[in-house]
Amino acid sequence: QSALTQPASVSGSPGQSITISCTGTSSDVGGYNYVSWYQQHPGKAPKLMIYEVSNRPSGVSNRFSGSKSGNTASLTISGLQAEDEADYYCSSYTSSTLVVFGGGTKLTVL
């Protein structure tokens, strides 16, 4: 099971919107609505930001939104803030290996 494909890095200025893609296959992202997104600041544990493609856990800002089309899921962050600078990982349920993560995307707020 290969890792899901994410861009290595994205950047944006404060107030702008950015989108991070996460591409898999019909065996994972495309086959199930069980895509999650995690935010990880340096030296910290990951934090769940989105689950089931587009649902936000309690306490997560509504500036974070998720979507999916075919085998590609996306995380959009609107109104970028300095505190959003972090690594972001997608994950998906997969029938073969239970969970597969993306390689991670480093978000830089310019």
Place this chain on the structure above:
Amino acid sequence: EVQLVESGGGLVQPGGSLRLSCAASGFTFSSYAMHWVRQAPGKGLEYVSAISSNGGSTYYANSVKGRFTISRDNSKNTLYLQMGSLRAEDMAVYYCAREGGSYYDFDYWGQGTLVTVSS
């Protein structure tokens, strides 16, 4: 408040063994499936192992199958990962994580414990 606190990491020689623990509090531990996820230095997240809420079902990634054993003691609210035949590529921060209400999303994570495999 949900808390997961890992312990047991450290320096171990190649071929050696180590047991990680994850102490849970703030929720009904016996009601949740639990997982281990690791992260090699400077690398991404890698899924390692899972155990059902009652311990009756377990899963291992191919990279650790036959070498690692996941278990839990619901009376002690503690999750374990027994690691054996350790290799250099097992060196990572190991996180325990609680499975949330959906399918294999992890809504709470511990702070991680570092396992260093080196001679």
